[in-house]
Amino acid sequence: EKGTYPHYMLKEIDEQPLVLRKIIQKYQDENGALTIDENILTAMDEADRIYIIAAGTSYHAGLVGKQYIEKMANVPVEVHISSEFVYNTPLLSSKPLFIFISQSGETADSRAVLVSIKEMGYEALTITNVPGSTLSREADYTLLLHAGPEIAVASTKAYTAQIAVLAILAEVTAKAKGMNLDFNLVQELGIVANAMEVLCGSKEEYEEISRSFLSTTRNAFFIGRGMDYYVGLEGALKLKEISYIQAEGFAGGELKHGTIALIEEGTPIIALATQESVNLSIRGNVKEVVARGANPCIISMKGLQQEEDTFTTPEVHELLTPLVSVIPLQLISYYAALHRDCDVDKPRNLAKSVTVE
C-alpha cells in the first residue's frame, strides 16, 4: 500500500534508511557482529574468482559490490551483464563462484546463466529480495535483501539494499579469512542510515534542482570517477527510464575521448564528487565541459565540497558513498518525471520483472 504517498517510487525511496537498519539487524548475531551462513563463507573462501551476474540496476549494484569484495576480502571479481554472459561466456577461472543479483529473482536473462553454469557444475549464490523466487530456488545459496516489496518499476530501495548486503558479504568473508578491516561496518552503515534520512528530508531541493537543470533538456550526462562513475550509471538509468530524457553515465576521463562532442550551450552535466582520491580530477572534467557551455550540477560529499557545488551530502565512509549519493539522483529523476507528466511508477515499455530473454 502506498498510503499517503502519491507514488510507490517516492515511498520506496523514503524507506531506504529503514531498510538499511533492518538489513544490519537481520545480518547481526546475538553479539552484534555481522554474520552469514557458514556454507556461503566456505564457498566464498574456496573461490579463486567471483563472477557477479545481473541486469540493469542490479548490475550497477554489482559494480559497487566488486569493489567491496576485492578491497575488503581480496578476492578477484568480474561483473557481467547476464544477457551478454549467456552467448559470450568469458574464460572461467579454475574455482569460480557465481553471485546472481536480482531484486525479483525472476529475470530470465540471469536465469539462463544460472542454468548454464549449474550444468557446468559450478556453485551459485543468489542475492534477491524475493524468498522462493526462481533464482533463489535454483541456486545453492541465497542472501535476502529484506527490502520489502518493491512495486515501482524503477528500482530504488533494492539497489541500496543490494549494495548493503554485498558490503556485509565482503566484510564477513574478510573476517573469515582472518583479515582485519580498519573500520567497523555496522557502525559505518548506521552512519549511512542517518545520512539517508537527512537526504530524504531535502525534497524541495531536489525538486528545484530538477526544475532548473532538467525541465526542458533533451539529454543529460552523469559523470564521476571510481564509485561515483558507477552511481552515475545508475543515475542515468533512473532518469531515462522514468522521465524519457536521454541520459548517459560516463567515467569522467572518458568524456574527452568522444562524448564531449555532444556538449552544447546549457547541456546538463550531473557530476558526482564523493571520492577524495579523484575529487580534483573530476572537477577538472567539469571545467572542460563548462568551457563548452555545459550547465554543471555538482553533487559532492561534505568534506570535499567547493563553492560551486549544487548539493552536498553528509559524510560517510568512502566505500559506502554509493548508498547516499544515489538518493539525490533517484529524487531528481522522480521530480523530472513528475514535471514532464510521466507515469512515474509504470514507465512506458517497461515491466517490473523481465521474464523473457
Ligand code: F6R
Ligand atoms: C531499473 C530496473 C531494471 C532491473 C533489471 C533487473 O530501475 O528496475 O533495470 O534492475 O530488470 O531486475 P532484477 O533485479 O529483478 O533481476
